[in-house]
Amino acid sequence: MHDHENSERLASYADVLASELPDSWTSTYIPPEHKDDLAELVDRIWDLDLVAESLAHHPLQQASVLTRADGARLAVLHRHDERDGFLIAAVAPRDLPDEAYRDIHEPNGIALTDDPFLGAEQVAGDLLARYDIALTQARHNAAQGVQPSQADRVVLTWQPDGGLAASPVGEKAGAVLATNGFVRDSAGVYRLNGDDIVTQARAVRDAGRQLDALGIGTALQHPSGGIAPAATPAVAAAPAVHASIARTR
Template identity: 70%
Template sequence: MDDHDTSERLASYADLLAGELPGAWASTCHPPEDKDDLSELTDRIWDLDLVAASLATHPLRQAAVLTRADGAELAVLDRYDGHDGFLVAALAPRALPDEAYRTVREPDGIAVTDDPFVSAEQVASDLLVRYDTALAQARHHTIGGVQPSQPDRVVMTWQPDGSVATAPVGDTAGAVLVANGFVQDQQTGIYRVNGDDTTTQARALRAVGPQLNALGISTALQHPAGRTAPGTAPATTPPSPAGTPGQASRAR
């Protein structure tokens, strides 16, 4: 099978896989001639196990990248161990500094079958769970004390510039935040409402709590020492500090 045939096979598989994963995903294929893109992808593979070992002996010749609406990315690679199927690996975000990955355990990639429907279940139940956790931890390191949010809990944190930020949340909670004036950063996924107009900001903070609670999503508002929310109702009890993540650092 020549490079053209294998590229078409990879692209077709990636398209089907993207359509079966939870959420909205798009697929882009990088054939052998995309040398610069493939080199950059190699640097961003967030893995110190199976995929890293494969790349050490078989440099990346082609790949497909699956991109979720919130900016998360997965790479689909050929495998060279004599088995059918592919390797799927998480990609580290371009926008985060190296310091963000300290103490964050790599969401190591997995081997999947050549059936994209079965593979989607494997990716969703294993790799995506670990990837979303690692992303939340890495993004948490980039802004002042923002706690990773959970599907049923949104943690908002006051920032030194007077804005309020929350880590990436699900589509349901995200829609409520955006409807009340929060703006999502497309690179980091962070939602933020600025403090230029404290009256508007306070109105937004008062509104999101009841709206999210009605959807079964709890909220918490954290205040740095000595900082008081302008005109907001008393905050709920701040969450406990996040546990210590794994000790491995991202492969570069």
């Protein structure tokens, strides 16, 4: 049975916590009936220590998610060890590729006092600093392996998962890429997945034509730069080998 009192306590605690953290944060409560949202949150929690152990023994029934203006997220959870207070964990961004998390030390969560004002001091003095470092590293990694574009040429770089990526991209070129299915991630990289090769090829062809009309060339390259630039790629061929890289958190 859903414990309404505990739900209100969690939501209220998270609201106060969000208002006390540095920068601008909002708080959103996820109730037990939103099972898909809770499952997605568990999959994104960036922890291999205290919070991961708690979730291994106690499936997530509810949570509050704190979101910063830049998209960073923190999850506030109930403790289940007979102690007062809550747990808080960093949440990995949704829009970065799996390889972005390689070789990054997890910003493991912490236990919080039952007082949200003291809890905010704990978060600001510990978890937030480690989380921001990990986010910076992940976003940097996401931009690696992408041949840089120029003002007059967008370079589309093959990714290990068969997708394509382009960065940096000007406003006009970015608008064209977005119109043709590319998604801008939190690192500023425009990405097009390779799940459907035919759709991918059409998107690259159409984007190439539209960019060409703006006087912007396009090129297809591997991260090593081994493929010679092409003025406008007519068809995007899938790379010979797709390497599946699992994100470790």
